[in-house]
Amino acid sequence: RKEVEQDPGPFNVPEGATVAFNCTYSNSASQSFFWYRQDCRKEPKLLMSVYSSGNEDGRFTAQLNRASQYISLLIRDSKLSDSATYLCVVLSGGYNKLIFGAGTRLAVHP
């Protein structure tokens, strides 16, 4: 079983839609959680950190459920520019290394 698992998608949604991605992680001792965004042929960039209390940044909301070991990302009012791959990232392991999921592809169409 992979340490971090995501639905690869693709999610094809119209502009203005609300879309949600989930991610599960296997190591219950994991400390920190993030969502990264990766555009085609570009490097990953931090979208937002995920806190236990949940956090919101404009149209983006991240949630953490430690009991069920999953993380979610909600995107409201999708824009064409949101089209990208969203990577779930967990700080895990004895030396706290960053482990990435395979990513979920989002395609927003007019």
Next chain:
Amino acid sequence: DTGVSQNPRHKITKRGQNVTFRCDPISEHNRLYWYRQTLGQGPEFLTYFQNEAQLEKSRLLSDRFSAERPKGSFSTLEIQRTEQGDSAMYLCASSLMEMNTEAFFGQGTRLTVV
């Protein structure tokens, strides 16, 4: 530019040759990661340094791969006797040691083994 820098950006090599990539992290960052990414997959962890100490190396990594960070600043990743399966994007990232801090990525080195 004070971001993470990787060189070269592209490398084409013949099977069996050795290649070396360089990563210059953000100057105050003490953590440095190497990842490999193939099409449609997320970055796969290869190895990780804290200052000059290599803390962990992926079990997926064969003995043909070696990485160094001799003075706790830049790092090199060497692949010996390259194989076609080594073709991928090699990404370097750096961060501070504290929890919840962002890791910044370089633009990667795209390796093609022919």
